[in-house]
Amino acid sequence: MKLPEIIKTGAKGATSDSLKEGWKYLRRLAITALGLYVLSLVQTVYELDHFPSWPEARGLLWTSLKSFPAVLRDWFISKPYDFIIEEHPGLAVLIICLVVATIVLAVLLGRANKILNRQSEILNHADRTYTLVIQAGIKGRYPHAKQAEDGAPWKSLCEEILSSENKFVYILGANGIDTFGKPGSPLYDALQSFRGTIRVILCKPGSKPMKGRAAAVGINPNDYEKAIRESVKRLRVLRKQAHSVEARYYEGQPNWKLIITNSTLWVQYYLPGGPHVDQTPVWLVSVTDNVDGFYRLFHMEFDRVWERCAGSPINMNS
Amino acid sequence: MFEFLVVTGIAGGVVGAVAGGISLGSRYVEAKLRYEEKDVRLDQPILAPQHRHGKIREERAA
Numbered sequence: 448m449k450l451p452e453i454i455k456t457g458a459k460g461a462t463s464d465s466l467k468e469g470w471k472y473l474r475r476l477a478i479t480a481l482g483l484y485v486l487s488l489v490q491t492v493y494e495l496d497h498f499p500s501w502p503e504a505r506g507l508l509w510t511s512l513k514s515f516p517a518v519l520r521d522w523f524i525s526k527p528y529d530f531i532i533e534e535h536p537g538l539a540v541l542i543i544c545l546v547v548a549t550i551v552l553a554v555l556l557g558r559a560n561k562i563l564n565r566q567s568e569i570l571n572h573a574d575r576t577y578t579l580v581i582q583a584g585i586k587g588r589y590p591h592a593k594q595a596e597d598g599a600p601w602k603s604l605c606e607e608i609l610s611s612e613n614k615f616v617y618i619l620g621a622n623g624i625d626t627f628g629k630p631g632s633p634l635y636d637a638l639q640s641f642r643g644t645i646r647v648i649l650c651k652p653g654s655k656p657m658k659g660r661a662a663a664v665g666i667n668p669n670d671y672e673k674a675i676r677e678s679v680k681r682l683r684v685l686r687k688q689a690h691s692v693e694a695r696y697y698e699g700q701p702n703w704k705l706i707i708t709n710s711t712l713w714v715q716y717y718l719p720g721g722p723h724v725d726q727t728p729v730w731l732v733s734v735t736d737n738v739d740g741f742y743r744l745f746h747m748e749f750d751r752v753w754e755r756c757a758g759s760p761i762n763m764n765s
Numbered sequence: 766m767f768e769f770l771v772v773t774g775i776a777g778g779v780v781g782a783v784a785g786g787i788s789l790g791s792r793y794v795e796a797k798l799r800y801e802e803k804d805v806r807l808d809q810p811i812l813a814p815q816h817r818h819g820k821i822r823e824e825r826a827a
Contacts, residue, residue: 588810597809
């Protein structure tokens, strides 16, 4: 142990010991003073002019015990009666009211304090949850992606795609037909009007994972393949209209469905064994300043899949 | 005896007033500070707090 630490520890110990000793003396002094006060009280009550001996004290105690019921009656019945009824009725009523009010208010204050402490814990909990939501960038959760009242907000996504600040739309999907591939699909018109970069990754037609996905959602593999080709056809139309469109196939098992714009991420999950992705919840995530927000992480995931599929580009010119 | 009855009556009244005040006041405090933790329905859209007000305004405007 170093010298300063030894001195510090020693000083601490000495201070603590001296405080303890001081407190002991103070306590003894207080007890002695209290004893003297009680003795003077006894002397006053029994009108003694000397320190009582033990037999004398016993005699006084016995006399007091015998007259105790009378004292009790005097203090608890006669004196209060005289004070309240005979001497100061107004003052007595005032005192009683004040005492009642004080007791009631003290109890209520205690109860309110207890409830507020409990609520403070709830708020603290909510505060932490809120921070997590902000850090993750979570904007909302929707029970499904159907174009219904309580479904995911396709309309606001389209508005966001078409906003002047937005420069790209990245889509990672399975067959794309219900997202942008056919007229009436939610992004069909938005992609038509959009002038930024479009990147799309779709399931490779005829691949084993594609057949697995088709089986999971109860669609004939041929129909599923047809849906993919339909979506690709739509992309080619866009490309012919001078849109900046790139697309690739991937051969893996579809897992995340992602739609990414400059500021928003749309996430769903292709649950193995179905149901259709439209029936799965949608998470909307905003871009955050912190690099570990979900938007950036899923954006990196899209880039990773995009690079992995570099060998399977979809021909846009045929 | 009369004195005893009067003082006992007053004491009873005081205790009753305290008990009644605490009982009624507690109900008031509970009602005022009540916070119900509601279960959030997962079959409805849930928006993060910072987006709720904007969304409500948008819906009203629509």
